[in-house]
Amino acid sequence: MARRLTPGRTILWILVAAAALISGVRYARGLGAVTRLSDRFPWGLWVGFDVLCGVALAAGGFTMAATVYVLHNERYRPLLRPAIVTGFLGYLLVIAALLVDLGRPYRIWHPLIMWNPHSVMFEVAWCVMLYTLVLALEFGIMVLERLGWTTLLSIARASLPPLVVAGVILSTLHQSSLGSLFLIVPGKLHPLWYTPLLPVLFFLSAVAVGPAMVTVEAALSARAFRRPLEFPLLADLGRAMAVVLTLYLGVRVVDLVLRDALSLATPRTVEGTLFWVEMAVGVILPLILLALPVALRPGTVVTAAALVVSGVVLNRLNVAITGMWAGSGATYVPSWMEVTVTLGIVSAGVLAYLWIAEHLPVFVERSEEYAGG
Amino acid sequence: MALTRRQFLHLAAASAVGVTVLSPTRPATARRRAAPAVGVLVDVARCVGCRSCEMACKRYHGFPERESSDLGPTAWTYIRVRPLRQPRSHLNLGDAGADRRTYKVQCMHCLEPACASACPVAALRKTPEGPVVYDASRCLGCRYCMLACPFQVPRFEWDRPLPRIQKCNLCAERLARGEPPACVEACPMRALQVGPREAILAEAARRIAESPDRYVPAIYGAEEAGGTSWLYVSDVPFEELGFPVVVREPLPAYTWKALGKVPTLVIVIGATLSALEFFLRRRINLNGGGH
Numbered sequence A: 001m002a003r004r005l006t007p008g009r010t011i012l013w014i015l016v017a018a019a020a021l022i023s024g025v026r027y028a029r030g031l032g033a034v035t036r037l038s039d040r041f042p043w044g045l046w047v048g049f050d051v052l053c054g055v056a057l058a059a060g061g062f063t064m065a066a067t068v069y070v071l072h073n074e075r076y077r078p079l080l081r082p083a084i085v086t087g088f089l090g091y092l093l094v095i096a097a098l099l100v101d102l103g104r105p106y107r108i109w110h111p112l113i114m115w116n117p118h119s120v121m122f123e124v125a126w127c128v129m130l131y132t133l134v135l136a137l138e139f140g141i142m143v144l145e146r147l148g149w150t151t152l153l154s155i156a157r158a159s160l161p162p163l164v165v166a167g168v169i170l171s172t173l174h175q176s177s178l179g180s181l182f183l184i185v186p187g188k189l190h191p192l193w194y195t196p197l198l199p200v201l202f203f204l205s206a207v208a209v210g211p212a213m214v215t216v217e218a219a220l221s222a223r224a225f226r227r228p229l230e231f232p233l234l235a236d237l238g239r240a241m242a243v244v245l246t247l248y249l250g251v252r253v254v255d256l257v258l259r260d261a262l263s264l265a266t267p268r269t270v271e272g273t274l275f276w277v278e279m280a281v282g283v284i285l286p287l288i289l290l291a292l293p294v295a296l297r298p299g300t301v302v303t304a305a306a307l308v309v310s311g312v313v314l315n316r317l318n319v320a321i322t323g324m325w326a327g328s329g330a331t332y333v334p335s336w337m338e339v340t341v342t343l344g345i346v347s348a349g350v351l352a353y354l355w356i357a358e359h360l361p362v363f364v365e366r367s368e369e370y371a372g373g
Numbered sequence B: 001m002a003l004t005r006r007q008f009l010h011l012a013a014a015s016a017v018g019v020t021v022l023s024p025t026r027p028a029t030a031r032r033r034a035a036p037a038v039g040v041l042v043d044v045a046r047c048v049g050c051r052s053c054e055m056a057c058k059r060y061h062g063f064p065e066r067e068s069s070d071l072g073p074t075a076w077t078y079i080r081v082r083p084l085r086q087p088r089s090h091l092n093l094g095d096a097g098a099d100r101r102t103y104k105v106q107c108m109h110c111l112e113p114a115c116a117s118a119c120p121v122a123a124l125r126k127t128p129e130g131p132v133v134y135d136a137s138r139c140l141g142c143r144y145c146m147l148a149c150p151f152q153v154p155r156f157e158w159d160r161p162l163p164r165i166q167k168c169n170l171c172a173e174r175l176a177r178g179e180p181p182a183c184v185e186a187c188p189m190r191a192l193q194v195g196p197r198e199a200i201l202a203e204a205a206r207r208i209a210e211s212p213d214r215y216v217p218a219i220y221g222a223e224e225a226g227g228t229s230w231l232y233v234s235d236v237p238f239e240e241l242g243f244p245v246v247v248r249e250p251l252p253a254y255t256w257k258a259l260g261k262v263p264t265l266v267i268v269i270g271a272t273l274s275a276l277e278f279f280l281r282r283r284i285n286l287n288g289g290g291h
Helices: A007-029 A045-057 A060-070 A074-101 A120-147 A150-158 A160-184 A198-224 A231-258 A270-291 A298-320 A322-328 A336-359 B005-020 B027-034 B052-061 B114-118 B144-148 B172-176 B182-186 B197-210 B252-259 B262-286
Strands: B038-043 B078-083 B100-105 B124-126 B132-134 B192-196 B230-233
Touching: A007 A336, A045 A074, A045 A160, A045 A198, A045 A298, A045 A336, A060 A074, A060 A120, A060 A160, A060 A198, A060 B262, A074 A120, A074 A198, A074 A231, A074 A336, A120 A150, A120 A160, A120 B252, A150 A160, A160 A198, A160 A298, A160 B114, A160 B144, A160 B252, A160 B262, A198 A231, A198 A298, A198 A336, A231 A270, A231 A298, A270 A298, A270 A322, A298 A322, B038 B197, B052 B078, B052 B182, B114 B124, B114 B144, B114 B252, B182 B192, B192 B197, B197 B230
Parallel strands: B038 B230
Antiparallel strands: B038 B192, B078 B100, B124 B132
């Protein structure tokens, strides 16, 4: 396995360094020095992409864990560990992003002792903290295996099923409550996205993007580590994705019709155009691809999965940023420094993933782990 | 427009009573109204834009004494100037002030504040006396309060390494001593008036009823976002003055509907998954193990 500094990795390291530098400026001179955020537009790219997309794209961890440990669908076991690694890294990166975005990052633990159960943010904070802990334990099994600490390992493995159930509950709650965050802005968020069903839609799209991310990762890892692609598994994931996407599409359309918001989806407005791009890229095109006979080819499933991932990113950005333009009376476009920090955080994630994949048993699965059942 | 005096009084009374009593679905509202919460009336018709209130606020809170054109970390209130499309003679300035209106802007101190319900650590909270106050020592700086506020009031110290949220506190410490807020005390035109919210609402309705040809028949803040501690009457329609159109329901109800389902969800999902896991595992074991 290549551990040398390839040109690709060099770029990633440069981006991480640049992000660290800009974060330094932010800590020295305030958020105003590096962002285009304003009093009318207090949340930007770091919340919209780093947090909302970060959490959604880490959904593979809980969907795969539920499939393998709860539904006992052992076929998917080869995909489980990469998904848990991505999930864990995803949450660590979300926390890293929050530490840059929060005004007082050293108080990130305050929700532990200062309660406001009426706050969606309070619930999100608790779920993210607890779920990161769950992922850390699930991830810890790989570390224990690498270290060969068998006693601890058997204890950890025995505690897996309740941990996974807790993880699924926590994920369901906060994947949906990231949508609930925006329920409090009925006057600001564009009606194409503002709906009482926001939590349901956020949850459904997270469930759909879970297998999609796993598929994209499997394809990328297969190339990076020159491993064969587990295609029959990916074809099944594609089918699962299609089912959830159809459900999502149904809820979305019924909701738009019932709220009489479909008339706003004309491509003549910025919001209307963005809505159609989001739906086409994230839902309609992938569904068509997965329904075609060519869906039997790996390339098609991977393309569909990549489209679903982009669609969810677009959706989260539309809810957090572009859908808020009109209602907030401010046009926010992220500064190059905000973009660089975001790219740096993503780069750190890719580098960490590569390191973990090379040093920990991510792609090997010992049979005794589930021999006892 | 042709509301008779009787019709209007009826309407005003009905709306006041409507919010106060007929809220069986909002027990929190009813409880809160029982406390003698404070209200402040801003009479846009009387305001001459002298900025005495703005200066008094800055002096009292120790902010630099410059004129402000917007709310900011050191401007908890300011006088907004709105040119009128159709000139209308001003109550105090006559034709000299006919081309524009001026009015005071600050935190509205909602009866059920969206900011306080949004804050994960309860750094913002509504006191029973009326003011929505901020405790900087709890704040994480997540800025969800700013997103949540329908009036776009909370300000953030964007240029500080360790920023705070800043907004009007209704001079809570003065109110506690039985003194009026600094701005109210400073107003030479009696355009600001403080008192129990119910009395202030009645006073607003009285002014409208007494001069129906001057005032527009609306009290801004009576029902906006479920009602606010600051109330406005005006001789120019509020939309024309650029007041934000805000939903009538208290905003915390919007997120509470979703949050309230959390305990049920935890139990239902937890039980379902555990049961599924148990039975599927048993079936696999009965069928003779693993794969």
